[in-house]
Amino acid sequence: MKNKLIIEPNETKKVGLLTYHHTTNFGSLLQTFALYKTITEIGYPCEIIDYRNEAVEQREFIKKLYQCRSLREIKHHLQYSKYRRKKAKEFALFLCDKFDVSSKIYYRNNISEANSRYDCFVIGSDLVWDFSINGHDTTYMLDFVESGKGKIAFASSVGEIWHGTEMREVENLLIGFDAIGVREYAIQNKLNELLNRTVDFVCDPTMLIDPAEWEKMASNRIIQEDYVLCYMSNDGLTMYKDAVDYGEKHGLPVYLISYDWVPDNMRAIRPYRIEEFLSLIRYADTVFTASYHGMLFSLYFNKNFYYYNRGWKERMKSISEYLGLSDREHWTPDKGEEIIDYSLINSRMEKFREESKSRLAKYLGKKE
Structure with a gap:
């Protein structure tokens, strides 16, 4: 069964976008911005559904002082x-x-009321199908959507592939989708098999935006000297050591984006605004990142970078395979200083961008 078209372009048709928008994670907010912007540019009025999931809220936002359980x-x-x-x-x-953003805040017990406001529902990118993050909340599989409403998944991800009874539950929930696009080959292959239908491999929503637009959004240079930038880390913090060794080898200070502890041989940098985060990547000499979106924005800004895969590895694995960048995983002192051929990479990204944008337009019902 092929993906179906949903709705004809019509300004009276309204799209509700559901994703992890209420966040303190740069990648989550950037992918929300990019998908929302692209849907509106395709020609559909779109609104972020202000849905709150307790597990996600606890993960994203800081504890209150009274919730601390020890002196430490x-x-x-x-x-x-x-x-x-x-x-x-x-x-x-x-x-x-x-x-x-919807004026109404929705929770699990009242999300069905959103049916009266939207004609089509898009479940967006990020790890929205990772039950370990959202407490097994199938709202993110659009189980509340009434018959006759459009149901689309674009660049949705799962942490670990579902097992056992979860697999049958997922099959029953996703079989009713009108169109599904995912960011990882592993999920694409599994859902193609499970649902016996066409599931597309699409880019992360941030890739739908032309890099020149991201450059315009970035703030002025924050760090005046040349520098190595670190964002997040892998298990064992070996990325930190590699970044410091790289900095020493090339005579560059190492800045770590952190709102917490920072090793003595690294300098803390704390961007608070999206524009500042983009600027730090844009002007870095080299980026070391264990963040999927840290990797993507390094690509958009054509930076020298090394990535460290952690957690759900398929995201970085899929995009690095697609772009031919698997050799950028990890840096070691004996590793050559190969320069990334961005003329080739940019061409591949542009092709992926246009293909994915075209698929999204077709999902929504836009005729070419």
């Missing part, structure tokens, strides 16, 4: 929570400025 936690909270609060405030301002 209290000390940590007093030392670092101010940075996270400032970041959360800036994210909220960005959300208000850049999006149409």
